[in-house]
Amino acid sequence: MSGKPGRLHVIVGCMSSGKTGELIRLLSRHRVIGDEIVIFKHAVDTRDGDKARSRLGTEMSAHVVSEPTEVAVEGRCVVAVEEAQFFGEGIVQRIQEILRDGCEVYVTGLNQDFRGEPFGVMPTLMSLADELSLLTAICQKCHGVATRTQRIIDGKPAPWDSPTVLVGGSDYYEARCPACHEVTGRPGSS
Numbered sequence: 001m002s003g004k005p006g007r008l009h010v011i012v013g014c015m016s017s018g019k020t021g022e023l024i025r026l027l028s029r030h031r032v033i034g035d036e037i038v039i040f041k042h043a044v045d046t047r048d049g050d051k052a053r054s055r056l057g058t059e060m061s062a063h064v065v066s067e068p069t070e071v072a073v074e075g076r077c078v079v080a081v082e083e084a085q086f087f088g089e090g091i092v093q094r095i096q097e098i099l100r101d102g103c104e105v106y107v108t109g110l111n112q113d114f115r116g117e118p119f120g121v122m123p124t125l126m127s128l129a130d131e132l133s134l135l136t137a138i139c140q141k142c143h144g145v146a147t148r149t150q151r152i153i154d155g156k157p158a159p160w161d162s163p164t165v166l167v168g169g170s171d172y173y174e175a176r177c178p179a180c181h182e183v184t185g186r187p188g189s190s
């Protein structure tokens with residue numbers, strides 16, 4: 001590849017903050033000028049199959065992978081990784097390799113887990129970013145500014161000690177502001 005340095009743009013925010021819509025908007029600018037684009041999403045994210053689909057109705061095809069080593073560029077110069085929080089530490093090194101090849105890399109993910117704590121590799125990726133978009137949503141309870149992701153299991157706020165990533169459970173998620181965000185059994189609280 002050329003000597004052009006790579007560039008990392010990280011798009012983070014809570015549930016329903018429009019991360020995929022923003023990703024597709026950013027990538028469509030590359031499509032206009034004929035850049036080859038490839039999107040990867042983690043197999044844990046079973047929504048929408050092999051598509052990255054936004055609530056705006058926009059979509060792009062994506063490769064479903066489970067390991068960072070499967071994030072393969074193959075000559076394309078624009079690479080996107082959706083829901084990067086589902087990958088382990090290996091994704092950081094893989095993204096740095098792709099950046100050294102001079103690629104433009106876009107990453108989306110949840111910056112906080114359901115507890116409101118930093119989520120996996122996302123803080124590291126945010127600190128490596130050349131550009132950072134921090135998106136917000138609207139709180140589904142009070143309609144304030146939502147920055148948190150509320151996990152609900154069987155109609156109740158999830159306990160602190162439930163797994164960070166739940167696969168195939170009866171859980172669902174909604175956007176909440178910090179005041180409406182609830183976690184039961186937080187250490188140090190009654």
Ligand SMILES: [Zn+2]
Nearest residue numbers: 139142177180
């Ligand atoms: Zn609220």
